[in-house]
Amino acid sequence: MLETRAALEGDRTLAYATLAPSVVFLVLLAGVPTITVFVTAMQDIGMGDMSGPYVGFENFVWALTSESFYTALWNTFIWVFGSVSIEMVLGLGLALLLNKTFAVRGIARAVILAPYLVPTVVAVLTWRYMFHDIVGIINAGLIATGLIDKPLLWLNSESLAMTSVILVGVWKFFPFAVIALLGILQAIPQEQYEAAKIDGASSMQQFWRITLPYVMPVFLLTALLRTIWTFHKFEIIYLMTGGGPLDATTTLPILVYLKAFTDFEFGRAAAVAILTFGILGILLGLxxxxxxxxEARQ
Incomplete structure (x- = not known):
């Protein structure tokens, strides 16, 4: 008994010693920048300054009373909800399709997964050209089919700019949802479908009673990951519109960048970044x- 307990203690000590370097590295990698951001948010720091006057929570008060912050917050929710909801619905539909057996399934999978492999900068520049009001293929196609009679200003219109960046984000990242959901679909026991068919269940009943309960935990986890990544996504919006026109696509990450590197107000930028982190934490909890x-219903 004592020998067993001593062996367990030895294994536990070895495990702690093995993990210690990684823990120290993660603390330094994540902890030091986080503390630095908090310290910066308490100061009035400009470009080139290592420190500045202590202002307490003044930068947070500015953010919570600023119209630009709430505009960016609203835009962020539209960007995240619009992108993630379309990605997940589209991903589930295509995963169900690719889970079936048909002649060109391998080619279809390769084509659908291709956007995820395209570098973001390349994808954005391509879409910017496609959205161009004069030479863009999207306006040309809509005019040719008679859906519109004059070119639309996709990236320069307050009403269309957010829609444009959401479409680009969905095109770029929906394959991630397809990959995740297709994996869980292929893991569902086929015996359940066969038993359901014998009992006379329709395809829709099989989906609601068998497929959806199996898929739902992975569906929600995938939506969680996509929410995190989309919430702080910066490059697509910045390269597409720069946050314009007239703040129509200014999200919280874009606002942080503009306050820091356009207005040179690093304290306010840090305060917005911390508030963004807090909002994301609440969403993660939900x-x-x-x-x-x-999982409890499964």
């Missing part, structure tokens, strides 16, 4: 609640 409920 997602985890939904995931636990989905």
């Amino acid at each position: 997602y985890f609640m939904l995931i636990k409920r989905a």
Whole structure:
């Protein structure tokens, strides 16, 4: 008994010693920048300054009373909800299709997964050209089919700019949802479908009673990951519109960048970044609640 306990203690000590370097590295990698951001948010720091006057929570008060912050917050919710919801619905539909057996399934999978492999900069520059009001193929196609009679200003219109960047984001990242959901679909026991068919269940009933309960935990987890990544996504919007026109696509990450490197107000930029982190933490908590409920029902 004592020898067993001593062996367990030895294994535990070895495990802690093995993990210690990684823990120290992660603390330095994530902890030091986080503390630096908090310290910066408490100061009035401009371009080239290592430190500045201590202003307490003044930068947070500015953010919470600023119209630009709430505009960016609203734009962020539209960007995240629009992108993630379309990605997940489209991803589930295509995953169900690719899970079936047909002649060119391998080619279809390769074509659908191709956008995820294209570098973001290349994808954005291509889409910017396609959205061009004069030489863009999108306006040319819409005019040729008679859907519009004059070119639309996709990236220069307050009403269309957000729609444009959402379409680009969905095109670029929906394959991630397809990959995740296709994996869980292929893991569902086929015996359940065969038993359901014998009992006379329709395709829709099989989807609601068998497919959806199996898929839901992975669906929510994938939506969680896409929400995190989309919430702080910067390059697509910045390269497409720069946050314009007239703040129509200015999200919280874009606002942080503009306050820091356009207005040179690093304290306010840090305050917005911390508030963004807090909002994302609340969203993550809600997602985890939904995931636990989905797992409990399975």
